[in-house]
Amino acid sequence: MTKEELIAKLKTIVQPYIQNEEAFNNLSENTDFINDLKINSANLVDVILDVEDEFDIRIENDDMERMVSVKAAMDIVNEKLAEK
Amino acid sequence: MTASQIIKCLPYQEPFLFVDALTAFSSEGITGSYTFKNDEYFYKGHFKNNPITPGVILTECMAQIGVVCLGIYMLKDEINEENKPQIALTSSQVDFFLPVFPGEKVIVVSEKEVFRFNKLKCKVKLLNEKGELVCRGQISGMLKA
Numbered sequence: 001m002t003k004e005e006l007i008a009k010l011k012t013i014v015q016p017y018i019q020n021e022e023a024f025n026n027l028s029e030n031t032d033f034i035n036d037l038k039i040n041s042a043n044l045v046d047v048i049l050d051v052e053d054e055f056d057i058r059i060e061n062d063d064m065e066r067m068v069s070v071k072a073a074m075d076i077v078n079e080k081l082a083e084k
Numbered sequence: 085m086t087a088s089q090i091i092k093c094l095p096y097q098e099p100f101l102f103v104d105a106l107t108a109f110s111s112e113g114i115t116g117s118y119t120f121k122n123d124e125y126f127y128k129g130h131f132k133n134n135p136i137t138p139g140v141i142l143t144e145c146m147a148q149i150g151v152v153c154l155g156i157y158m159l160k161d162e163i164n165e166e167n168k169p170q171i172a173l174t175s176s177q178v179d180f181f182l183p184v185f186p187g188e189k190v191i192v193v194s195e196k197e198v199f200r201f202n203k204l205k206c207k208v209k210l211l212n213e214k215g216e217l218v219c220r221g222q223i224s225g226m227l228k229a
Contacts, residue, residue: 049200
């Protein structure tokens with residue numbers, strides 16, 4: 001999967017939970033889920049569950065704490081896919 | 085943890101406690117009941133001279149039994165009367181089918197869908213004493229000790 005494909009998939013996943021449309025439209029690797037997209041902690045859990053389903057991976061508590069940005073999510077997904 | 089211990093850990097009190105009894109519970113789900121008193125404070129205004137239990141109160145009853153009581157049970161090793169849980173309702177989607185009048189007993193049946201990263205999501209039904217479906221839906225909350 002290319003970087004662009006991965007970002008596109010993550011963008012689709014976070015869309016239902018974002019509160020800042022402008023930040024969403026300009027989403028990039030550097031976008032922060034909480035500070036930029038204004039995703040709340042309850043919805044961040046939904047994002048993680050949706051990421052697990054989409055990529056068929058299991059995200060643990062330590063990963064969850066790291067997963068606060070598009071970049072971090074991409075790293076975690078890539079790590080988990082590599083472990084498979 | 086017993087049913088009465090779970091209820092004692094709830095962070096609510098009258099007039100906003102909507103749990104009387106818990107009849108079955110496990111890490112997969114919970115069943116409990118509440119009887120709406122004839123003099124609940126909201127009947128004075130909902131509706132004028134025509135008391136019917138508000139849908140938001142039925143939702144609250146479902147959330148207290150189906151999500152908060154179940155969550156307390158799941159966190160039983162960390163929660164006790166001195167250390168009550170921190171809770172927040174994060175989403176609810178409920179469809180309503182029948183009214184509940186003053187004095188009616190309702191039974192709440194909740195099934196856990198997901199409990200991860202402090203978020204508990206449940207499928208919850210509320211039945212009347214005849215066993216008829218009053219309302220059902222999905223309720224989620226964040227819960228930690």
